[in-house]
Amino acid sequence: MPENEVPTGRGRPGPCLPTWLLESISTSAKKGVWLSAKFETPEKAEELAKLLQYVNRSARFPYHVSTRREETEEGTRILFKAANNG
Known part of the structure; x- marks a missing residue:
């Protein structure tokens, strides 16, 4: 497979989540609270939403x-x- 070709189907790696985001998600689940992040540009907000x-x-x-x-x-x-799924 050529270097510039991305494999498709199951097993593709997902995006790398920042540590701060994983910690925030965990905190929100443990405490049952809403957290927020403010962005000056809609593009940055869309990245977090994705x-x-x-x-x-x-x-x-x-x-x-x-x-x-x-x-x-x-x-x-x-x-x-x-919220925890389990």
């Missing part, structure tokens, strides 16, 4: 994450609350 959706779809993480998006004058705010 990572949170990945956590929901992945079998690697034992969490379900609910999300909300709020548009403010300062930028876009992503709110999320995690």
Whole structure:
């Protein structure tokens, strides 16, 4: 397979989640609280939303994450609350 070709199908590696995000998801699940992150650009907010959706779809993480998006004058705010699947 050529170097620049990405394998398809099962077993493809997912995105690498930042440590701060995993810790925040764990904290939210343990305490049952909503957490939020504010971004100045919609593109950055969309990146976080995609990572949170990945956590929901992945079998690697034992969490379900609910999300909300709020548009403010300062930028876009992503709110999320995690719950343990188990």
